[in-house]
Amino acid sequence: MAEKFYLTTPIYYVNARPHIGHAYTTIVADVVARRHRLLGDDTFFLTGTDEHGQKIERAAAAAGVPPQQFADEVSASFAGLWKRMGITNDAYIRTTDPKHQQGVQKLFADLYERGFIELRTYTGQYCVSEEMFVEGPPGTIGPDGKPTETVSEENFFFKLSEFEGRLIALIESNELAIQPESRRNEVLSFVKGGLKELSISRSSFTWGIPVPEPAASQAKEKHVIYVWLDALANYMTAIGYGSEDPADIEKFAKYWPADLHLVGKEIIRFHCVYWPAFLMAAGLPVPKSIVAHGWLLFEESKMSKSRGNIVRTETILDGFGSLRPAPPSQPVGAVGVGGASGEADPSAALRDEKNKASGTKAQQDLFAADVLRYFLLREIPFGQDGSFSFDALITRYNADLANGYGNLVSRTLSMIERYFEGVVPKPSELDWERFESVVAGVLRHDNKPLNAYDFSGLIEAIWGMLASTDQYITKQAPWKLASDPTKRQELADVLYNAAEFIRFYTALCHPYLPYATASVWAQLGLGSIEEAAARGEFKNLQWGGLKPGTKLGPLAPIFPRADKGLAQIMNDMEAPAAAPTNEEAPSHHPAAPPRTSAIAEENPAAKVAGSHALSTERTGTPPHTEAAASGVFAAQPVTGESGTAAGAAQPTTISIDDFAKIDLRVAKIVVAEPIPKADKLLRLEVDLGYEKRQILSGIAEWYTPEELIGRRIAIIANLAPRKMRGLESHGMLLAASGEDHASKPILASFSDEIPLGSKIR
Numbered sequence: 001m002a003e004k005f006y007l008t009t010p011i012y013y014v015n016a017r018p019h020i021g022h023a024y025t026t027i028v029a030d031v032v033a034r035r036h037r038l039l040g041d042d043t044f045f046l047t048g049t050d051e052h053g054q055k056i057e058r059a060a061a062a063a064g065v066p067p068q069q070f071a072d073e074v075s076a077s078f079a080g081l082w083k084r085m086g087i088t089n090d091a092y093i094r095t096t097d098p099k100h101q102q103g104v105q106k107l108f109a110d111l112y113e114r115g116f117i118e119l120r121t122y123t124g125q126y127c128v129s130e131e132m133f134v135e136g137p138p139g140t141i142g143p144d145g146k147p148t149e150t151v152s153e154e155n156f157f158f159k160l161s162e163f164e165g166r167l168i169a170l171i172e173s174n175e176l177a178i179q180p181e182s183r184r185n186e187v188l189s190f191v192k193g194g195l196k197e198l199s200i201s202r203s204s205f206t207w208g209i210p211v212p213e214p215a216a217s218q219a220k221e222k223h224v225i226y227v228w229l230d231a232l233a234n235y236m237t238a239i240g241y242g243s244e245d246p247a248d249i250e251k252f253a254k255y256w257p258a259d260l261h262l263v264g265k266e267i268i269r270f271h272c273v274y275w276p277a278f279l280m281a282a283g284l285p286v287p288k289s290i291v292a293h294g295w296l297l298f299e300e301s302k303m304s305k306s307r308g309n310i311v312r313t314e315t316i317l318d319g320f321g322s323l324r325p326a327p328p329s330q331p332v333g334a335v336g337v338g339g340a341s342g343e344a345d346p347s348a349a350l351r352d353e354k355n356k357a358s359g360t361k362a363q364q365d366l367f368a369a370d371v372l373r374y375f376l377l378r379e380i381p382f383g384q385d386g387s388f389s390f391d392a393l394i395t396r397y398n399a400d401l402a403n404g405y406g407n408l409v410s411r412t413l414s415m416i417e418r419y420f421e422g423v424v425p426k427p428s429e430l431d432w433e434r435f436e437s438v439v440a441g442v443l444r445h446d447n448k449p450l451n452a453y454d455f456s457g458l459i460e461a462i463w464g465m466l467a468s469t470d471q472y473i474t475k476q477a478p479w480k481l482a483s484d485p486t487k488r489q490e491l492a493d494v495l496y497n498a499a500e501f502i503r504f505y506t507a508l509c510h511p512y513l514p515y516a517t518a519s520v521w522a523q524l525g526l527g528s529i530e531e532a533a534a535r536g537e538f539k540n541l542q543w544g545g546l547k548p549g550t551k552l553g554p555l556a557p558i559f560p561r562a563d564k565g566l567a568q569i570m571n572d573m574e575a576p577a578a579a580p581t582n583e584e585a586p587s588h589h590p591a592a593p594p595r596t597s598a599i600a601e602e603n604p605a606a607k608v609a610g611s612h613a614l615s616t617e618r619t620g621t622p623p624h625t626e627a628a629a630s631g632v633f634a635a636q637p638v639t640g641e642s643g644t645a646a647g648a649a650q651p652t653t654i655s656i657d658d659f660a661k662i663d664l665r666v667a668k669i670v671v672a673e674p675i676p677k678a679d680k681l682l683r684l685e686v687d688l689g690y691e692k693r694q695i696l697s698g699i700a701e702w703y704t705p706e707e708l709i710g711r712r713i714a715i716i717a718n719l720a721p722r723k724m725r726g727l728e729s730h731g732m733l734l735a736a737s738g739e740d741h742a743s744k745p746i747l748a749s750f751s752d753e754i755p756l757g758s759k760i761r
């Protein structure tokens with residue numbers, strides 16, 4: 001009977017739309033799921049969204065929509081993206097699903113009944129963006145780099161300290177296997193350092209799952225369940241935990257415990273300490289393994305919404321998708337051997353009726369998703385941090401996919417087409433020796449237990465073989481053999497071996513490049529790769545599996561070369577110079593800001609001095625002023641009767657309605673820091689009371705970060721976000737300065753304790 005394999009990604013917060021950091025985890029999970037499926041395991045792959053908590057509540061409030069509506073929109077953008085990318089998740093959980101909520105309440109009630117939860121009063125420092133209490137005095141800087149908030153609450157506490165010894169035993173015995181080793185050590189030393197009771201409810205906000213009875217009536221206030229307990233439970237509720245339905249009970253019994261929780265390195269404590277402790281307390285089995293990967297960095301910092309340095313996966317799908325070559329005109333694989341069905345469309349997602357309607361775009365998406373999958377898995381040694389850039393993506397694509405695999409396939413198959421009428425020739429003998437020396441090493445590598453996550457190592461090994469196959473062809477020079485009728489058998493041997501190598505590489509790469517390998521499989525005349533994998537053909541690849549006499553499918557290019565200019569196109573998609581045209585998300589959406597002028601520092605147009613900032617911003621025209629470009633809007637004195645050049649250019653009057661369009665607010669600077677390689681700029685984080693955000697400001701010449709932190713200033717809050725130096729700047733400070741731009745701009749400030757976010761009218 002097939003073994004079961006249950007794997008999960010973290011469920012993603014819905015305060016931000018997906019970026020390629022999220023896609024990275026989902027892609028890794030998809031590769032692992034595909035590998036298990038092709039080994040015949042009964043695989044269940046779960047992903048979804050984490051929708052409760054203060055962070056989401058605040059993001060929805062700032063966007064001016066109810067939290068449920070907000071969560072619905074962002075969750076749909078995650079689900080839609082995974083579909084575009086051909087991700088093969090078997091279920092998609094949302095923590096606002098009623099079944100999930102029921103399961104979480106059951107878990108809480110069980111823990112309470114078993115005596116592991118009690119009510120206490122607690123005052124502590126709370127980090128909202130990480131949704132956790134941290135140690136330290138008021139104003140302590142939280143793990144997100146921002147000051148914490150003092151929260152005093154009567155809370156339900158989970159008796160975490162009772163699990164210290166059992167957690168250590170669990171981890172040391174590898175019953176709960178944590179990878180990589182460095183993370184395992186980190187977790188062990190955290191647990192050995194002593195565990196405190198964990199607050200697992202909140203009464204200061206309402207966007208969460210209510211604490212159930214009988215616990216609820218013990219408390220003075222109404223409590224919602226701590227968002228991490230709520231979120232972690234998704235791994236069980238998605239497969240039926242908490243439901244009375246017999247089908248759900250059976251499903252849960254079959255798949256729990258999870259075989260693999262794949263997570264980013266920043267959330268291992270929640271997964272490796274809290275989660276197994278909750279499960280042990282509830283008398284449930286703990287997951288078998290937790291594997292943490294590193295971060296995707298952009299210009300050396302973690303890609304994240306709060307830093308505003310994200311790259312959207314959609315940009316890569318749209319940018320790279322445009323390169324997808326036209327498919328062959330005839331159905332691919334129609335005359336294949338080995339029971340192939342002749343399915344014209346090789347991708348699983350495209351079998352879906354709905355996708356067929358938009359076939360071309362869907363295929364472009366899958367093609368581009370392959371490119372991103374390959375890049376991320378090849379480029380980043382698993383477990384470590386890695387950088388992303390469009391240039392690196394294009395370089396890697398051209399070197400490995402266009403010139404490497406794609407070229408090997410097209411040169412080999414077109415020679416079979418030309419010299420053997422498109423029929424795989426019969427070799428004189430099966431070249432076992434060659435196979436042993438070249439392929440077996442990689443197969444051994446691949447056959448390591450599947451909990452080895454060395455994706456880049458495996459890909460590197462395959463590409464090493466691919467290069468040697470290329471050299472073999474060059475050395476044998478089949479085009480020369482073809483001109484000599486006495487060398488017909490030698491020609492057949494070379495082309496057979498090359499094609500058989502390609503079949504191997506294609507099978508091995510299928511989990512990484514599902515779309516491209518499906519196309520190559522069909523071009524080899526082997527029909528549907530998915531069906532071949534499902535028949536178990538990839539479990540034990542044997543040399544000689546490509547049968548002589550197989551008629552190749554219609555040939556088509558796989559990976560056309562990408563022009564370097566594509567990087568610029570994708571950069572522009574991230575920060576277009578055009579006015580807002582964001583159709584994908586409603587404009588109230590904070591995570592999907594209306595995309596407007598993105599004047600970067602280096603844009604020469606931005607150096608033109610003038611005083612149109614106010615009026616041009618107002619009308620949505622790009623603000624061509626240095627001040628506007630650098631995140632500070634300075635009022636200038638008018639000198640001379642007829643005014644200065646600046647004065648002369650000023651609009652005469654504006655109406656009160658014009659003024660009302662500008663959202664001026666009081667904000668406090670909570671973080672100020674220099675930006676590497678940008679002498680004039682400071683990166684500020686300002687607190688608007690209802691929201692914290694990042695503004696880049698060109699005031700580094702005049703202000704040190706220390707003198708700025710804590711100041712209450714005036715900002716234009718409804719200025720469209722723009723990117724500078726790869727970082728998002730959302731808003732502008734108000735300051736008065738001399739007309740020459742050379743004197744110090746004096747920031748408009750407030751000394752009174754005016755509430756943050758107050759409107760300036």
Ligand code: MSP
Pocket residue numbers: 009010011012013020021022024025050231232233262263264265266267294295296297302303304
């Ligand atoms: N909602 C919690 C997880 C709850 S799981 C029970 C959460 N969500 S998150 O959206 O902030 O991040 C989830 C995951 O997204 C990270 O653990 C990581 O897997 C992935 N990534 C988000 N940003 C990333 C990078 N910049 N780089 C790589 N992965 C990143 O935490």
